Amino acid sequence: MTATEFNFTLPKGLIDADGTVHRHGIMRLATAKDEIAVQKDRRAQDSEAYGSLIMFSRVITQLGQRSPVTLELLENLFTNDLGYLREFYNRINQQETAEIPVRCPTCSTSFKAELSLAGEL
Template sequence: MISSNIPPTEFNFTLPKGLIDEEGNIHRQGIMRLATAKDEIVLQKNTRAQTEPIYSVLVRLSRVITILGTLSSVTPEILENLFTVDLAYLREFYNRINQQNHAYFGVQCPQCNHDFRVDLALSGES
């Protein structure tokens, strides 16, 4: 039997501006999964990330973003076209879900003592 207390491993996000592809389509909705040890290994082996440390952010994000709009794949080269506000958003989103293992807080109602979850909402999310 699977426990219903297993935290989620994938999280929906909405970019504040959106990535514009070569055809002019805007991609704002996406899904990011939790990072794995393999993601870090791939990052350490990436030559460009080793020579240009700032590029490691794009490599890392391209590994964990499983869906971005209708794009068939998410690569570091595609992510080079992000607006800076969207890049900052994705970096913060990545940090939140991976450092806390979930994108919500457990809280308790001060009046009735009922426990419930409150989703973290970053700028740009609805």
């Protein structure tokens, strides 16, 4: 069975109007309907970055204690959290891992290592 929801942890966390920091969230896989909705939204046509926020407001089902996650809430993300969400979104929707070639300093064996996202522990 294919997983459709994924847990994530933001590097800094979103601070809401009450001063509560929200770092842990759930993102679901994007659908064709999500993509179409973003393309139809005039704000996304004016700004690619805003298009990302619109998509995230559709696919992030929970952020801390906040659900639903609104576009207005996501406008307050720190830039490195926004970058993290972009990378996380791409990773889960493309089902690819970020790997880099490495070499063991002791035996010189080459292999690939998976990169962790910035917010993960």
